[in-house]
Amino acid sequence: MKSTKPSAIIADIVKYVVLIAGALFTLLPFVWMVLSSLKSANEIVQIPPTMIPRKFMFSNYAEAWQEAPFPRYFLNTVFIATVTTVGVLLTSILSAFAFSRLDFPGKKIIFSLFMATLMIPGEMLLITNFITITKLKWIDTYKAMIVPWLANVFYTYLLTQFFSSVPEALYLAAKVDKCSDLKFLFKIMVPMNKNAITTVAILSFIGSWNSFLWPLLVTNSTNMRVLSHGLVRFQSEAGTKYQLVMAASCILVVPIIIVYLFLRKYILEGMSYTGVKG
Amino acid sequence: MKMKRIMALVMASIMGASLLTACGGSGGSTETTTAAAAAAGSEKDIQPTTITFWHGMNNKQEQSLTELTEKFNAENEYGITVELVNQGSYSDLQTKLMANAAADTLPDIAQAYNNYFTDYVDKVVALDDFVKNDYPDWDDILESYRTENSEYGKITGVPFNKSTYLFFYNKTMFDELGLEAPKTWDDLQHIGEVILEKKGLAAIGYDSMCDMLEAALRQHGEQYVDETGALFNTDGGLETLEFIMNMYNSGYARLVGEDNYFSDSLSNGMIGGYVGSSTGVSYISTDIEGKEFELGVCPVVGDKTNAAYNAGTNIVMFAKDANNQKAAWEYMKFMTSKESTIKWAMDTGYLPIRTSAYESDEYKAFMEGDITAQAAYEQAPYGFVSKASFTGSNEIRNVVSTTLNELITDKADAQTALDTLVAAVNDVLK
Numbered sequence: 001m002k003s004t005k006p007s008a009i010i011a012d013i014v015k016y017v018v019l020i021a022g023a024l025f026t027l028l029p030f031v032w033m034v035l036s037s038l039k040s041a042n043e044i045v046q047i048p049p050t051m052i053p054r055k056f057m058f059s060n061y062a063e064a065w066q067e068a069p070f071p072r073y074f075l076n077t078v079f080i081a082t083v084t085t086v087g088v089l090l091t092s093i094l095s096a097f098a099f100s101r102l103d104f105p106g107k108k109i110i111f112s113l114f115m116a117t118l119m120i121p122g123e124m125l126l127i128t129n130f131i132t133i134t135k136l137k138w139i140d141t142y143k144a145m146i147v148p149w150l151a152n153v154f155y156t157y158l159l160t161q162f163f164s165s166v167p168e169a170l171y172l173a174a175k176v177d178k179c180s181d182l183k184f185l186f187k188i189m190v191p192m193n194k195n196a197i198t199t200v201a202i203l204s205f206i207g208s209w210n211s212f213l214w215p216l217l218v219t220n221s222t223n224m225r226v227l228s229h230g231l232v233r234f235q236s237e238a239g240t241k242y243q244l245v246m247a248a249s250c251i252l253v254v255p256i257i258i259v260y261l262f263l264r265k266y267i268l269e270g271m272s273y274t275g276v277k278g
Numbered sequence: 279m280k281m282k283r284i285m286a287l288v289m290a291s292i293m294g295a296s297l298l299t300a301c302g303g304s305g306g307s308t309e310t311t312t313a314a315a316a317a318a319g320s321e322k323d324i325q326p327t328t329i330t331f332w333h334g335m336n337n338k339q340e341q342s343l344t345e346l347t348e349k350f351n352a353e354n355e356y357g358i359t360v361e362l363v364n365q366g367s368y369s370d371l372q373t374k375l376m377a378n379a380a381a382d383t384l385p386d387i388a389q390a391y392n393n394y395f396t397d398y399v400d401k402v403v404a405l406d407d408f409v410k411n412d413y414p415d416w417d418d419i420l421e422s423y424r425t426e427n428s429e430y431g432k433i434t435g436v437p438f439n440k441s442t443y444l445f446f447y448n449k450t451m452f453d454e455l456g457l458e459a460p461k462t463w464d465d466l467q468h469i470g471e472v473i474l475e476k477k478g479l480a481a482i483g484y485d486s487m488c489d490m491l492e493a494a495l496r497q498h499g500e501q502y503v504d505e506t507g508a509l510f511n512t513d514g515g516l517e518t519l520e521f522i523m524n525m526y527n528s529g530y531a532r533l534v535g536e537d538n539y540f541s542d543s544l545s546n547g548m549i550g551g552y553v554g555s556s557t558g559v560s561y562i563s564t565d566i567e568g569k570e571f572e573l574g575v576c577p578v579v580g581d582k583t584n585a586a587y588n589a590g591t592n593i594v595m596f597a598k599d600a601n602n603q604k605a606a607w608e609y610m611k612f613m614t615s616k617e618s619t620i621k622w623a624m625d626t627g628y629l630p631i632r633t634s635a636y637e638s639d640e641y642k643a644f645m646e647g648d649i650t651a652q653a654a655y656e657q658a659p660y661g662f663v664s665k666a667s668f669t670g671s672n673e674i675r676n677v678v679s680t681t682l683n684e685l686i687t688d689k690a691d692a693q694t695a696l697d698t699l700v701a702a703v704n705d706v707l708k
Contacts, residue, residue, distance in 0.1 A: 042563040045542040054567070067337070127380050134381040216370055217377050220363050232366050233336045237589070238558035239539050 033253075037061070037246035044243045057243065064247040068230035069222060074255065077226045080145050080215075081208035087150040088204045089197065095151075096159030097185045101171055111160075114153050130217055144218035145226075149208065155200045162196040163189055227252055324604045326357030329597070331609070332388040333362060334371040339439070340364065342625035350612045358605040368591070384596035387606050389438060391591050392429060393666035393675075403595040404432040408607045418632045419614070422661035427592055430667045435592030436614045437631040439622070442661055443489065443587040444653050446544060446562060447551025449574030451477065459576040463497075463521055466579055470530025473550040480532035481550035482525065483540040487533075488678040489587040490553065491699075492664055493578065494518050496585035505668035508703040511696065519699075520692040521581075527689050547571065553578055555589050557627055559650045575649045577657035584660040590628060629654050670706045677702050 036044060037060055039053045098104070099111050129148055138144040166189060174184045190197060212228040219225055231248055234241040335343050340362075347360050363385065365371040372394050378384045379398040395402055409416050416424070423437035445460065452458065452469075455476055460466045466482065473481040484490035492502040498518045501509040510518070525531040532549070534540055540552035541561040547569045564573050578586045593610055597603045612618060616635050623630045624644050629651070630636050636655055645651045665671060681702045685695045 042545070042566045045545050045561075045563060046566050046569075047542070047546040047548065127377055130377045131381045134378075134383050139383070213370075213373065216366055217374060220365075222364070229366060232370070235367055236336060236339075236557070237368055238555050239541055239561035 033246050033249055037243060037250045039243050041241065041243060044246075060243050060247040061251065064234070064244045065251065067233050067244070067248070068225075070227070070230055070248070070251065072223060073225055073227045073230045074252070076142075076224065077209060077228075078255075080142060080226065081205050083142075083146050084149050084208045085201050085204045087146065088152050088155060089201055091151045092155040092159050092200060093185070093190060093197065095156045096163050097181070097189060099156070099160045100163035101189075102181070114156065117153050118157070126213070126217070129214075133218055139218055140220050140224050141218075142224075145215050145224075148214070149204075152204070155204065158200060159193065159196060162193045166192055322356070322604065324356040324358065324608065325601050326359075327599075327602055327605050328359045328361055329387065329602060329606050329609060330361050330363060330385040331593075332365050332371060332374065332385045334365055334368045334389055334591075335439070336364070336367075339626045339628075342622055345625075346613065346618055346622065347609075350609055354608060354612070356605065356608065358608060360609050386597035386602050387593055387595050387610070389591040390435065390594040391666070392426065392434070392663070393672050395434075395594065396666055396669060396671060399430050399434070399667070401596055402430075402434045403597060403603060405435070405595065405607075405610075406433045409433055412607065413611065415632075415634075418616075418634050420631060420633060420658055420661070422588055422658075422663070423592075423631055426588070426663045429665060435594040436610045438591055438593045438613065439626070439628045440588060440590035440631055441556040441628055442589065442654050442657065443486070443493070443553050443578055444556050444650065444657070445482075445551055445553050445576050445578050446541075446559065447574045447576070448544060448547065448549075448571050450571035451547070451550060452574060453572075459574060460579045462579060463581045467521075467525070467530065469550065470525060470528065474529050477550075479549060480529060482531045483534055483543065483549055483552040484531070485534060485539055485552065485554035485558070486587070486679070487682045488675045489664070491518075491522070491678060491682060493585050493587050493662075494522055494581075496662060497579075497581040497583060499582040502664070503671075503674055503703055504665055505670075505707070507707050508700040511700045516692055516696050519695045523685070523690065523692045523695050526686045533683060533686055545569070556629065556650050556654050557589075560627065573649070575653045577653050577660075580660070584657065585662055586657045586660045588661040588663050623651075627651075629658075673706050674703055677706055 035051065035053060038056045038058065039050070039060075040055060040057050043050060043053060043055075099107065133139060133144045133148070138147075170188060171184060174188060179187070210228060211226075212232075215224075215226045216229060231245060231252075234244040234248070331347070333340075333343060344362060347362055351359050365374050368391075371389065372391075375384065375388060375390065375394055376397075379395070379401055382401075384401060419437060423440065427433055427435045427437065447459070451473070455472050457469050457472060458465075460469055470481040473479055495502050495510050495515065495518050498514050498521075500512060500514040500518060503509060522531075526533075534543075537543060539558060539561065540549060540554055541558050543549040544552055545561075545563040545566055551574075559573075559575070562573060564571055577584070593613065595603065595606050595610070597606050613622075614631060616632055616638065619630045619632055619635045620638060620641050622628060623635070623641065627650070630641060635641055636658070641651075645655065664675070678699065681699055682695075685698060690698070
């Protein structure tokens, strides 16, 4: 048993009240989404808004589900986001290692050129990239949605900074032990920077998951579309059917929650690993 | 809104990209556009082919479009198959068309507003010869739609999903206060006074500010904007702005704010009425518990003359292949036929594009039970659209809306409002 001093109990109460309030606050948008998805078209635009739907409109789910082939969109999105994330991690880790540890002619110039491309907003490249994809005849393929995002200068830069902060002594010690560069990279560098790499993976996955404009530009057939395209189908030039958007969002969030429940351990570990044990 | 910012950047980038492709792209396409069109009509030797149609229709609109298209595919005698491709919303469709214009990979036909293709109008097939040789009753199409589709100096499209801006109001509230549907600007002002005094509410709102300004200027017999700049720096322009600014500064009218559309405000009894698109009627709820009311719809209010803003896209042709052009034309004729436009209008709430359709027994019976359609028919002769055929027209729309919002928030006087708006418009075209 822990100590039962009154001051400790009060401290515990305060702590938990704050935590519970914080948890509720974080949950609110999610709860709001679920409740809104069950409201009628009338009730969702009502001002002041109601919290609990007067009548639970489960039919919203059926209606939203029929509007677009969501299972297909879901598979497309998962596939594209996963391949893109794995690919971008590979290129970023390799190039970050090169920039932080290897010596080769023109290294500084190449790095500066890389950095310079960060100055160009992505939207400026949209049309030129699109023309390239058209010329390659990649329209309506997964390639078009994956390949252009397989390298990312920002992630490379981020990892380069982290890799540079690893003491040079470790690298030299590994060299003395006849460890190859690749082996050093994946046995020592990557595990030591697990947290940074996880961050990059999460950013990349979310970015890919949420992308809308590019996948829309390079696809034409329903089979190749992604989830974000399904969600805009409830908007028209004169308004939005919010209850259906919310119902669709609820459906879409379920697989993510399941994935999270299974991978929770790894995600949290990656987030909290500090990496400076050596 | 984030989407708008992205659009602006995309537009900026296409300017750059079109400079790059200008030498390769535009030269070739113009000759194909006229040569093939001339051949049409004389005799029809259309080979079986597939036509791609990019659209931005969702829900029941898409359903009706699909039904019509399937009917065409099954019934046409040439073996033409029209393939519908949903490209999301209007703004998504616009972006896709822009990108594909730059890459020279446009579809055979697409839904489009005139301001979509200001920068690549040379890629739009001129339909003049098709209309002349193979469209027996072009005059049956409402005049404002014909004018709209001819503003580039050639016929660029056929009207398709048309709507118009109407005045939607809370008839229960109006009846209670002894008010009638407004017919003049003075009526509007009176309604504003009464509703503000008795209910403490604004009486009117406008979903689209730039269209409100242009409509008001036209109603007052003034002109709006063309490629030379603002045309309303006149006495009449000042009078128009005196009317507008007085409505807002007195609290008779209010801005839409974060809601984007006034339909929600009207549904909740938070405004007397508003001017918005006829397609928005499906977003008005008249039976929210404790807030039930009867909906009233009437034409937008005129002054010296009447003027009502038309919305909705046309079907535009980009096909390069002569056979595809002819096939696409068969589809465009089918979609704009009396039967199709009646079915389309009754299914979706869009407006018929032909006088004969409005006068048909079938549609008349439909109008009996549809006050929105009645009001739309009443103001059909006064429809107009904003001039889109000059560079900068798109930006002016945004600039005018933003500037008007700021002026109203600042409670500016009419002269300041006029000067600021004129300067803002001319600044875009400088």
